[in-house]
Amino acid sequence: MRERTRELAGTLVFPLAGLALITGIILLGGKSPVQGFAALISGSLGGAFALAETAIRACPLLLAGLGVTIAFRAGAWNIGTEGQIYVGALAVVALAPALGMLPAPLAVPAGLLVAAVAGGVWAWVPAFLRTRRGVQEVISTIMLNFVAIQLVSWCVHGPLKESTGQFPYSNEIPAALMLPRLLPPTRLHLGVVFALAAAAAVWVFLFRTVRGFQLRAVGASPEAALHAGIRTERSVWSAMAISGALAGIAGAVQLMGVSHILFEKFSPGYGYTAIAAALLGGLHPVGITLSSGLLGALEAGASAMQREAGVSTVIVYLVQGVIILSVAHQAARRRAVTEAIRQRGAQEV
Amino acid sequence: MAALLQLKDITRDFGTVRALDGVSFEAAAGEVHALLGENGAGKTTLMNVAFGFVRPDHGEIIFDGRRYTAMTPQAAMAAGIGMVHQHFKLVEEFTVAENVALGSPDYGEALRPSEHSRLKSIIRDTGLDVDPSAVVEDLPVGLRQRVEILKALFRGSRLLILDEPTAVLTPRETEDLFRVLLRLREQGTGIVLITHKLDEALSLSDRVTVLRNGKTVLSRPAAEVTQAEVASAMVGRELDSGARDLPIPQEDILLEARDLSSPETGQQPAQEISFALRAGEILGIAGVEGNGQTALADLLAGVLAPQSGSLLLAGRDVSREGVDGRLRAGLAHIPGDRQTQALLLEFPLRENLLLGRWPLGEFLRGPFLDLGALSLSTREAIEAYGIRGATVQTPAMSLSGGNQQRFVVARQLGAKPRVIVAVNPTRGLDVGAIEYVHARLVEHCERGGAVVLISTDLDEVLALSHRILVMYRGRVAAEYPRGARREDVGLAMATGRAA
Known part of the structure; x- marks a missing residue:
């Protein structure tokens, strides 16, 4: 019983401390915490508009988070989702004139495919460098983020600048490439359905196919996978390529569903938040669906909070930080238990 | 003989499994004590309790007259307990002397190359023949084990715990090891030998203790027990012994x-x-x-x-x-x-x-x-x-x-x-x-x-x-x-x- 109480206290300590901290900071800013939190909730969950905003903000997080999951499960640390998002969107914009000639039912899948290939190739390069040259993918994927972001920046200042040549953003994509709205006048678009379908597909892939099992085996123990005849190199390549493809699709969905143009800072760090979403969701498609929903809700609520209670959106990043810390704390506790069991196993050898 | 280490009524649970259930154990100076048991019987866990890797839920540890409710590896080493694990913990790129120096309070002494240094005299006294300036990665397994033992002795260990020491050795190396252990015993070092090889345990030890399912099932002077007795104590039933009859191979x-x-x-x-x-x-x-x-x-x-x-x-x-x-x-x-x-x-x-x-x-x-x-x-x-x-x-x-x-x-x-x-x-x-x-x-x-x-x-x-x-x-x-x-x-x- 005492154990149980301690467990519960351990689980709650971070969220409660975090809540207290945030309340204190809002008070210090001379605003009402009650009003602030109320706006946060109503802006993300109160009504169709708020829910639609939450969903479209969760959408790129979910898609990219699924990509992160596949890579991490295979033991490949793809920190490059941000860059893969940019590259995915860039590829669609670059080919938009051609893609736009296709009839709408073909243009959208073709656009997603183009983005998937671009993101996949962008992520496969670090995988190749790791398996053949021993380059740490943690470093190379991050570096490729900067390359991708600068590449987009150069493109929208140069070859892809809008037709009048005045502003540093691309032309609007052709209508055939725009994702249909599901519930006008809200901005909810078809991409949300794609994201949920992707979550289901990733679940089936990871837990119900031999290939998915092989990826997880390579991630859990490359040595055991090797001795079981699994091609570890190929597994890492395909995990990274799928991972990058999903991130690329996340970029395309954001472009085709929401922004319709490409510009600098196109992604406000979706790729990094997606990593948080993936870890928060326990690298499991169901968990990531929930965690990206939560993070999406926070982002949607943030603007409402600033508008209605005058509390800066920065507070939301504080909330995100607290959530991530508390999850990390939980994970560390779980790991300590696992480690104790493993120690016992090791002793018995 | 005076008990150097006494473990009294040690109990330890791992989750729902009771790894040790009221086990008592004694090791004396100048005595080889063999600790036998099946896997999961708790023998390594028991020694990890003595060395401070595992904290007991219940029971006490007395070493050299001092009482501990829980040991830590630091305290154990300072008090004079040395443990040689099954998997060696050596820095392969370092020399023997550097490995001995690592983590030792008088590391300077270990690194001194003179013939009169303490390391050299330990090597001479014990017969643990190994060149202090040799790099560990160049040494065969048998010699690496000697380095582990040297490390423990250099820190002043009066009780040496060896976990399955012969598992990786050739018959020749095993003989050499035993000669060293007998010499250490003569010099008054207490030795606990965790092993599953019965003949070794009986030929070398003064005392044999068998654990089964976290309990002591046998603890007697080695001279008084037979291999068969110890074997059946370990598994809790009689075993068929001797070489197996093999089928006759076919032509293809x-x-x-x-x-x-x-x-x-x-x-x-x-x-x-x-x-x-x-x-x-x-x-x-x-x-x-x-x-x-x-x-x-x-x-x-x-x-x-x-x-x-x-x-x-x-x-x-x-x-x-x-x-x-x-x-x-x-x-x-x-x-x-x-x-x-x-x-x-x-x-x-x-x-x-x-x-x-x-x-x-x-x-x-x-x-x-x-x-x-x-x-x-x-x-x-x-x-x-x-x-x-x-x-x-x-x-x-x-x-x-x-x-x-x-x-x-x-x-x-x-x-x-x-x-x-x-x-x-x-x-x-x-x-x-x-x-x-x-x-x-x-x-x-x-x-x-x-x-x-x-x-x-x-x-x-x-x-x-x-x-x-x-x-x-x-x-x-x-x-x-x-x-x-x-x-x-x-x-x-x-x-x-x-x-």
Whole structure:
């Protein structure tokens, strides 16, 4: 019983401390915490508009988070989702004139495919460098983020600048490439359905196919996978390529569903938040669906909070930080238990 | 004799498992105390309590008259307890002296090269002959063990705990070790020897203690007990002893290696290995660890592609097949390290079954996994091999070492292979589990299969093989028929020349 109480206290300590901290900071800013939190909730969950905003903000997080999951499960640390998002969107914009000639039912899948290939190739390069040259993918994927972001920046200042040549953003994509709205006048678009379908597909892939099992085996123990005849190199390549493809699709969905143009800072760090979403969701498609929903809700609520209670959106990043810390704390506790069991196993050898 | 270490009424739970249940234990100065037991019996856990790696839930530790409710490794070392683990904890790039200095309070003294230094005099007094300026990675296993013992002695250990010290040694090295231990005993050092080799325990020790399921079942002077008594105390029943009757091999050749050589991978490569294995035959590959057996095992299993030469399985060339292709062709392997090579420790048993069997495609329904069939096969393996308390969802890491190995053997035999390549299939297992694994391998031969048994345990190879090849520096140095003398094979292992 005492154990149980301690467990519960351990689980709650971070969220409660975090809540207290945030309340204190809002008070210090001379605003009402009650009003602030109320706006946060109503802006993300109160009504169709708020829910639609939450969903479209969760959408790129979910898609990219699924990509992160596949890579991490295979033991490949793809920190490059941000860059893969940019590259995915860039590829669609670059080919938009051609893609736009296709009839709408073909243009959208073709656009997603183009983005998937671009993101996949962008992520496969670090995988190749790791398996053949021993380059740490943690470093190379991050570096490729900067390359991708600068590449987009150069493109929208140069070859892809809008037709009048005045502003540093691309032309609007052709209508055939725009994702249909599901519930006008809200901005909810078809991409949300794609994201949920992707979550289901990733679940089936990871837990119900031999290939998915092989990826997880390579991630859990490359040595055991090797001795079981699994091609570890190929597994890492395909995990990274799928991972990058999903991130690329996340970029395309954001472009085709929401922004319709490409510009600098196109992604406000979706790729990094997606990593948080993936870890928060326990690298499991169901968990990531929930965690990206939560993070999406926070982002949607943030603007409402600033508008209605005058509390800066920065507070939301504080909330995100607290959530991530508390999850990390939980994970560390779980790991300590696992480690104790493993120690016992090791002793018995 | 005065008790140096007293463990009183030690109890320790791991989750729901009671690893130690009111165990008391004493080690005296100038005495060798053998601690025996099956895997999971608690012997290593008990010594980890003494050394401070594991905190007891209940009980007390008295060392040299001082009372501790819980030890820490730092306190244990300061008080004079030294532990030599099964896996050495040495910095390979450092010299012997540097390793001894590492973490020692008077490291300066250890690094002093003069003939009168304390390190040199310990080496002279104990017979732990090793050059302090040698780099550890250049030393064979037997000498590395000496470095571990030197480390403990240099810190002033008066009680030395050795965990399965002979598991990695040649017969010759074992003799050397025992000479050192006897000398240390004369000088008043207390020694606790964790082992599963009964003859060693009885020949060397003054006292024998046997643990079973976390309880002491026997603790008597070594002179008063027989091997049979100790063995049955360990497993809790009588054992059939002696060499096994092996089936008579048939005429047809199942596996043939022709001048197999491995590529350079940083470990000792195997070179120009040739043999022919008949149906119903067990071919033993003996050798001191690090003489190319790992490379040979990888070549046979398909983990490594050969540099040259070929491998024929029932007449078909499988040299270019990987592990998966060879399994489909009828060759299964039991890797040498179950925890890192054969199992995914965090994964449930069901997925661990899949790990070894996926190439056969038997658990597929269309493109998807047939979890029902997978669970059924896993449950069958669990039941047929008597893996108590496990379900298809049990993670592999929560099984004891013996049960992990039973599961791996069950899984690979379940693939119904014609040839099995087994690498150290009983390393670290207890008497009961060894008997079990051996019986399964012999059974496989009786059904017309064949086995390549690669083992560093010479007794195992002698007991189980129709023929024995001795590997030395990557080559086959000698071949012996069944019934060869242990001394002869041991000599060939150590020198690379047939006696």
